[in-house]
Amino acid sequence: MESARLAVFAPVDSTARVEAVIRRLTDAIALGLLADGEQLPSEAELAGQLGVSTVTLREALMALRQQGMVETRRGRGGGSFVRLPSDLDLGSLLRGYAVEELRDLGDHYAAIAGAAARLAAQRALPSDLAPLLRSLDEMAGADWDGRLRRLDGRFHVEIAAASQSARLTQEEIRLQADIGPLLWLSRDEHHEMAKRNLFDQHRAIVEAIRAGEGDQARELAERHVLDAVDHLIELRLRLQE
Amino acid sequence: MTQLQAGRPADVVNAAVTRVTEVADEVFTTLREVRTATAASVRSVRGRTPVAADLATLRPLLWSRLDPGRLGALIAGIGFIAAPGLLADAPWYLEWWQENPSGRPVQLLRDLDPSSSAFYDYTHWDWYTGPLAGAEHTICGPYVDYLCTDEYSLTLSVPVTVAGAFIGVAAADVFVRRFEAAVDPALREIPAPALLTNAEGRVVASNTARWITGSAYRGAPGFTAHPIADLPFALVAADG
Numbered sequence: 001m002e003s004a005r006l007a008v009f010a011p012v013d014s015t016a017r018v019e020a021v022i023r024r025l026t027d028a029i030a031l032g033l034l035a036d037g038e039q040l041p042s043e044a045e046l047a048g049q050l051g052v053s054t055v056t057l058r059e060a061l062m063a064l065r066q067q068g069m070v071e072t073r074r075g076r077g078g079g080s081f082v083r084l085p086s087d088l089d090l091g092s093l094l095r096g097y098a099v100e101e102l103r104d105l106g107d108h109y110a111a112i113a114g115a116a117a118r119l120a121a122q123r124a125l126p127s128d129l130a131p132l133l134r135s136l137d138e139m140a141g142a143d144w145d146g147r148l149r150r151l152d153g154r155f156h157v158e159i160a161a162a163s164q165s166a167r168l169t170q171e172e173i174r175l176q177a178d179i180g181p182l183l184w185l186s187r188d189e190h191h192e193m194a195k196r197n198l199f200d201q202h203r204a205i206v207e208a209i210r211a212g213e214g215d216q217a218r219e220l221a222e223r224h225v226l227d228a229v230d231h232l233i234e235l236r237l238r239l240q241e
Numbered sequence: 242m243t244q245l246q247a248g249r250p251a252d253v254v255n256a257a258v259t260r261v262t263e264v265a266d267e268v269f270t271t272l273r274e275v276r277t278a279t280a281a282s283v284r285s286v287r288g289r290t291p292v293a294a295d296l297a298t299l300r301p302l303l304w305s306r307l308d309p310g311r312l313g314a315l316i317a318g319i320g321f322i323a324a325p326g327l328l329a330d331a332p333w334y335l336e337w338w339q340e341n342p343s344g345r346p347v348q349l350l351r352d353l354d355p356s357s358s359a360f361y362d363y364t365h366w367d368w369y370t371g372p373l374a375g376a377e378h379t380i381c382g383p384y385v386d387y388l389c390t391d392e393y394s395l396t397l398s399v400p401v402t403v404a405g406a407f408i409g410v411a412a413a414d415v416f417v418r419r420f421e422a423a424v425d426p427a428l429r430e431i432p433a434p435a436l437l438t439n440a441e442g443r444v445v446a447s448n449t450a451r452w453i454t455g456s457a458y459r460g461a462p463g464f465t466a467h468p469i470a471d472l473p474f475a476l477v478a479a480d481g
Contacts, residue, residue, distance in 0.1 A: 123457050125441045127367065128384075134365070150359035161385040164443075164455040166393045169385045 017052050020178075021060035023096065024050065027181035029069055029082055030093050036084035040070070043080075090185045094236045097182075102236060106229030109175045110222040112168060113156065117205060117221035119163035121214040128162040132206050139202070144195060149184050155202060159221070162209065186232045201227075250481040253430045258469050258476050260427035261437060264420065265397065265472055268315055268413050269378060271306050272399045275411040278302050279321045279401050283408060290329035296321060296336040303338045306413075307346040315423065316340070318349065318389055318414035321401065322363060324373075327408050333361055337389065339414075349389055360388060372400035372410040379410075380473050383417045383443055383455060393417045393455065395445070421446040421454055433479040438466070440473040 028034045040046055047057040061080060064070040071081045120128070135155040142148040153176050160172035187194050201224045208217035282298045283291050299321060306319050320337035328334050333353035338346040352358040363369055366388075371379030379398045386394040398412035428435055428448040436447035442458040452458050458477060466475040 123455065125443060125457055127441055131365075147359075154359040157387055161387055164383070164385065164393065166385050166391065169387050170391055173387065 017056045018059045018063070021050055021052055021057060022063050024177060025060065025064060026067075026069060026093060026096070029084060030089075030181065030185065034082045036082060038082045040080040040082065090182075090235065091239055093182060093185065094232070094239060097236065099233055099236055102229060102233050105175075105179045106226060106232075109179060109229070110225040112171045112175060113159075113225050114218040114222040116160040116163040116165065116168045116172060117209065118214040118218035119165060119168070120159055121209045121212050121217040123164050124162045124209050128158075129206070129210055131158045132162070132209070136199075136202060136206060140199065152184070152198075153180060159205065159209070182232060183228045186228065186235055250431070250433065250478075253427075253432070254435070254467060254476060254478050257424070257427040257431060257435065257437075258467060261424050261469055261474060261476065262472065264315070264423045265378075265380070265474075268397045268415060269399065271316065271319070272397060272411045272413055275299065275302065275319065275321060276399055276401045279409070279411060280403050283327075283403050291327065292330045293328050293334050293336070295328075296323075296334075299336055300338070303336075304346050307338060307340040309340065309342055309344070314340075315415045315419050316413045317392070317394070317416050317419075319412070320349075321409055321411055322369065323409040324407060325364065333363070335363075339389070351388065363388070366396075368396040368398040368412050369410055372398050373407060375400065378471055378473070380439065383439070383445055386414060390414050390416065395420055417445065417454060431478060433481070434464075435476065435478040438475050438477055440475070445474070 025034070034040070041049065043054050043057055043061070047054045050057065052060075061070055061072070065072060069083055071083050073079065073081065132155065135151055135158060139148060139151045139155065142151055156176065157169065157172055160169040163169070187198070201220065205217060205220045205224065208220055278299055279296070282295055286295050303319050306316055308314075318337060318339040320335060322337070323331070323334040325332055331353075333355075335349060335351065335353070337349040337351075339349055341347045351360070353361040355361050364373075366381065368379055368381040371381070377399060381396040381398070382394055384394065384396075386392060386396065389396075393416065395415045395417060396412055397415065398410045400407055401409050401411050424437060424446050425448075428437065428446060431448060434447075434449035434451060436449065436452045436458060437445045438458045439445060442460075444452045444454055444456050444458055446454055463480050464477050465480055466477045468475050
């Protein structure tokens with residue numbers, strides 16, 4: 001009991017936070033959300049946006065500088081700039097994750113996505129379905145590029161919001177930031193099949209929600225996450241260290 | 242039938258309806274002030290198209306409605322959302338401020354760039370389309386507001402016009418839990434299951450565990466929905 005109480009007030013693990021910031025920025029650079037040569041916001045601003053201390057941010061930036069992904073210039077017109085290493089690809093990103101971490105992230109994400117879909121099926125009214133249908137339509141017309149990825153993210157936030165749970169929605173948004181870019185990079189954009197699979201799964205989830213089939217909606221939403229994570233884990237296992 | 246019961250159940254239902262109207266009116270009164278101030282700001286710009294900075298004149302009014310010292314405050318965020326194309330320097334713009342329990346209100350800075358955000362287009366939200374279609378009182382939600390508050394919220398809005406032309410909406414966010422707290426005492430006076438829903442049937446507040454806040458009321462035998470004048474809400478109560 002006493003030790004449990006102590007744990008409440010223990011400092012938040014700062015190495016984990018540094019690690020999280022490094023990953024967030026690395027993934028964003030790999031995915032092109034941050035462009036080669038782009039200037040990052042000031043340290044104070046960036047730390048504020050990411051919700052970490054400036055000390056944590058500085059440590060993360062230092063690590064990124066060592067990996068050649070961020071360049072800091074001093075003086076007038078100075079600041080931190082994004083550098084896109086030529087060898088950056090899914091493989092080098094994936095090396096930063098152990099299989100166990102990927103599995104655990106997938107477990108967490110599937111639990112959130114599944115619970116949200118089940119509640120959405122119980123509670124959604126026409127005004128909750130309208131944005132989902134609109135996102136499906138827009139995705140069908142989008143090319144396989146940044147726009148489709150952004151719409152995919154919005155679609156899953158809209159499902160979470162249809163659950164009427166602010167906490168599940170916040171968690172969906174956080175998980176998208178943590179694992180979204182990785183999951184997206186693992187999709188094979190050259191495969192028309194992959195795109196069709198993605199759309200078919202989305203459509204099936206919306207149909208289950210619309211029909212009020214909670215168990216089915218949960219099953220489909222969990223599968224949607226776990227299929228992608230399984231694929232990611234296979235890719236990770238094939239990597240040479 | 243209700244007369245046989247000495248009118249009491251009907252009286253408490255009416256009292257609850259009145260209470261809901263009062264609570265919503267408190268917010269709408271503030272929104273009409275924001276509307277007047279916004280229209281004045283835009284009208285005072287002469288010889289050029291307004292820019293985002295022209296709307297900074299609204300800030301003292303918006304801040305005063307988010308003062309952390311307020312008692313029983315309902316409003317968590319308030320501002321003006323410009324119709325796309327109104328401003329010369331920003332195709333999409335919100336002059337939007339949120340309460341900050343530890344100090345001065347903070348401005349919401351959302352990524353409203355279509356090339357980097359899938360969430361920039363606010364023109365499909367009910368709090369925008371309602372006033373655009375001419376509704377004087379729009380209440381959007383309860384819904385999870387992932388755009389502004391990150392909370393389960395209601396957004397109340399009114400149209401803003403200049404010389405008859407629609408230029409945007411004045412809106413305010415109210416956390417559902419605060420609205421619920423404001424109307425709950427009146428609901429509890431009703432000696433039968435009763436709930437407040439929006440026009441679609443989403444439950445805003447109730448005195449029964451059968452339908453809790455956030456659940457969907459899809460009609461039930463033995464229950465009557467009493468519309469609430471001028472508001473897209475209904476008070477549903479078990480028949481006396």
